[in-house]
Amino acid sequence: MKAKATLKQIAKELGVSVSTVSKALSDSQEISQATKDKIKEFAALKNYKPNLMAKNLKYQKTNTIGVIIPNILNSFFAKVFSGIEETARKRGYNIVTAISNESLEREKQLMEMLNNGAVDGFILSIAEETQMTKNFQHYNSIIKSGTPIVMFDRITDLVKSDKVIVDDLDSAFDATQHLINIGCKKIALLSTIDNLSVGKLRFEGYKKALELNKIDLDINLILMGDEDEIYDQKIEVLLATKKVDGVFAVDEHSATRAMKLALQNGYDIPKDLNVIGFADGAWSRRLTPSLSTVSQHAPEIGEKSANLLIDRLTAKEEAIEYKTIVIKTELRQRDSTRKL
Amino acid sequence: MKAKATLKQIAKELGVSVSTVSKALSDSQEISQATKDKIKEFAALKNYKPNLMAKNLKYQKTNTIGVIIPNILNSFFAKVFSGIEETARKRGYNIVTAISNESLEREKQLMEMLNNGAVDGFILSIAEETQMTKNFQHYNSIIKSGTPIVMFDRITDLVKSDKVIVDDLDSAFDATQHLINIGCKKIALLSTIDNLSVGKLRFEGYKKALELNKIDLDINLILMGDEDEIYDQKIEVLLATKKVDGVFAVDEHSATRAMKLALQNGYDIPKDLNVIGFADGAWSRRLTPSLSTVSQHAPEIGEKSANLLIDRLTAKEEAIEYKTIVIKTELRQRDSTRKL
DNA sequence: GTGAAAGCGCTAACAC
DNA sequence: GTGTTAGCGCTTTCAC
Numbered sequence: 001m002k003a004k005a006t007l008k009q010i011a012k013e014l015g016v017s018v019s020t021v022s023k024a025l026s027d028s029q030e031i032s033q034a035t036k037d038k039i040k041e042f043a044a045l046k047n048y049k050p051n052l053m054a055k056n057l058k059y060q061k062t063n064t065i066g067v068i069i070p071n072i073l074n075s076f077f078a079k080v081f082s083g084i085e086e087t088a089r090k091r092g093y094n095i096v097t098a099i100s101n102e103s104l105e106r107e108k109q110l111m112e113m114l115n116n117g118a119v120d121g122f123i124l125s126i127a128e129e130t131q132m133t134k135n136f137q138h139y140n141s142i143i144k145s146g147t148p149i150v151m152f153d154r155i156t157d158l159v160k161s162d163k164v165i166v167d168d169l170d171s172a173f174d175a176t177q178h179l180i181n182i183g184c185k186k187i188a189l190l191s192t193i194d195n196l197s198v199g200k201l202r203f204e205g206y207k208k209a210l211e212l213n214k215i216d217l218d219i220n221l222i223l224m225g226d227e228d229e230i231y232d233q234k235i236e237v238l239l240a241t242k243k244v245d246g247v248f249a250v251d252e253h254s255a256t257r258a259m260k261l262a263l264q265n266g267y268d269i270p271k272d273l274n275v276i277g278f279a280d281g282a283w284s285r286r287l288t289p290s291l292s293t294v295s296q297h298a299p300e301i302g303e304k305s306a307n308l309l310i311d312r313l314t315a316k317e318e319a320i321e322y323k324t325i326v327i328k329t330e331l332r333q334r335d336s337t338r339k340l
Numbered sequence: 341m342k343a344k345a346t347l348k349q350i351a352k353e354l355g356v357s358v359s360t361v362s363k364a365l366s367d368s369q370e371i372s373q374a375t376k377d378k379i380k381e382f383a384a385l386k387n388y389k390p391n392l393m394a395k396n397l398k399y400q401k402t403n404t405i406g407v408i409i410p411n412i413l414n415s416f417f418a419k420v421f422s423g424i425e426e427t428a429r430k431r432g433y434n435i436v437t438a439i440s441n442e443s444l445e446r447e448k449q450l451m452e453m454l455n456n457g458a459v460d461g462f463i464l465s466i467a468e469e470t471q472m473t474k475n476f477q478h479y480n481s482i483i484k485s486g487t488p489i490v491m492f493d494r495i496t497d498l499v500k501s502d503k504v505i506v507d508d509l510d511s512a513f514d515a516t517q518h519l520i521n522i523g524c525k526k527i528a529l530l531s532t533i534d535n536l537s538v539g540k541l542r543f544e545g546y547k548k549a550l551e552l553n554k555i556d557l558d559i560n561l562i563l564m565g566d567e568d569e570i571y572d573q574k575i576e577v578l579l580a581t582k583k584v585d586g587v588f589a590v591d592e593h594s595a596t597r598a599m600k601l602a603l604q605n606g607y608d609i610p611k612d613l614n615v616i617g618f619a620d621g622a623w624s625r626r627l628t629p630s631l632s633t634v635s636q637h638a639p640e641i642g643e644k645s646a647n648l649l650i651d652r653l654t655a656k657e658e659a660i661e662y663k664t665i666v667i668k669t670e671l672r673q674r675d676s677t678r679k680l
Numbered sequence: 681g682t683g684a685a686a687g688c689g690c691t692a693a694c695a696c
Numbered sequence: 697g698t699g700t701t702a703g704c705g706c707t708t709t710c711a712c
Contacts, residue, residue: 085439
């Protein structure tokens, strides 16, 4: 447990002043080359590293971003996170991670805690409970306190901030339209995220596609629920009617459950049933048949979010206008849908 | 962008000294109730929060743990991470996350960067490149500098530190034995992680089980490679021989590729082929048939790691002995293996 | 070319 | 019961 080297120590051991050492190490013009060399060599020997906390305190900023993720086990968030991490790191920022576990209380508490000079800004996706209860004051009060926020994916219009989203409505429209194009007449919509902004938008996209193709919305084909057995049973009942030839699943759970239950109930995918889902690419490829998905470019969402935040943090003038970046999705056709 | 409240400001506005405010807010006996009440009320009004950086600097600790993850997209690591996060949070620690991307250089650089007073200790799993090149000095020099490290899953004997691992050898033995018990005679071993400590141990467990059951090790049944198409082809060739009735896959990729290729090549799982893999539970259940796995209790690994580190950080005496905690795995029988 | 001193926000030993 | 002061490690202005 040897104490870390400080300017003070080095100064003392070398018989110079603290400020000389500081200047020498930052290659100041004021210091003679000889002294600089001597000090630098000694510092390297002692493995000197400037203390971050002291610097932070001095400059009143931390070069750290707080990232609040609703659930890191969701691979979408994990991917966005990796995008944030990489971009932030490149631009010299550290990441403090906190997981809200979809809880409003936890989200509030974490953000307040980190807003004590621990981070310069936040990147977050709204916790489910927060979005359901529409309790957004804590965001606004944090922004008012001078800490900028960037929201991604799950956002709200009630907070003025930078945002990065996917064109959920259009993506859902395209996915549904694709199912129609390959001949589906009875397309079910499956969702466990109807309480989220993104869930609602995807539902809208589905409805819009049906409408434009003059297909009546059939309420029996719309299944909403939680990730539980009751939901599974509903899917099975729906499949049992054999009146479905397409499934549009707006979340990973719905997509994979539908696939599995259909296969178990003797459906031939994609012959009898075509499935498209919002889901993670890596695992979708591992399924048999592989799942056609709406790819959300998660790492890019992370990258853009980090850049938005850091741009704001480093901006000369304050109060640049808030931006909303919309990332284009892509329909990845795999084996769970017929080819055109 | 209103400036955050500081002790100094509050003191000035209230016409008292800084230390009075500080003491009042920490409920010191020295201050009269009346003053305390007054100060507390005013502080609450101003939404005062003590500045973390200043406290950290003062106390020479950060209450922050640096977590170095090789790859957050690997759900095992994501799960361990969530265990770490939750436990650390409960005990009052923040998490700074860094992703090594399996690179030695990056791992070194990240750790050195964070070792400048940004974190009190590290929790990490060794990057693949680090483990392959056996380049472990940076760990030792960080430990020597006074920052403790806890390693999990991918570890090395060449670094003295606390460790949390799974009983890889025994788990692999049990998995192989189970395949033998349900009647498999020709058990293939698939691995894309033979360069990792855990990969080697799992291979040992496989060999031990064969040996004890007097089954000759057949080199043609052992497939090692990277996550690429060449590896996929090798699997397909192996399956084409139809000389395999069991697969023990020591990593997620191998397990899922084997399943998929077997299904595509007309195998009936588990009738013709039994598959067990080290893999994530959530997704294994989503496959059809669901995959029997060795469950590694990832969140518990994270929890134990965090506790080990924090125990050491908060220990009164220095140099408690280093501990290695071994977590028991569980064989989760699903539909990719016959029932006994 | 080098050093002294102030200050970032906080705590705590020590005065009064 | 309240205030003064020093100091955590660093940078930076100003003096010499």
